[in-house]
Amino acid sequence: MKQISAVMIAALIAITSxxxxxxxxxxxxxxxxxxxxxxxxxxH
Known part of the structure; x- marks a missing residue:
């Protein structure tokens, strides 16, 4: 379950960046x- 959460957080950071x-x-x-x-x- 922790691995899935870590992957979801990493994906969210990648998308929002x-x-x-x-x-x-x-x-x-x-x-x-x-x-x-x-x-x-x-x-800039």
């Missing part, structure tokens, strides 16, 4: 860029 991927886009020399749709300027 996908949402942490950064979006693509060119950055300037400071590592920042402007979102042309919203006008927001942010850094």
């Amino acid at each position: 996908v949402s942490a991927l950064a979006h693509s886009g060119g950055t300037d020399s400071k590592g920042c860029h402007r979102n042309h749709k919203t006008g927001d300027y942010h850094c």
Whole structure:
């Protein structure tokens, strides 16, 4: 039963970590860029 729980927890972590991927886009020399749709300027 503990092995099944560990596998389920590992699968849940693997699935939810996908949402942490950064979006693509060119950055300037400071590592920042402007979102042309919203006008927001942010850094990574």
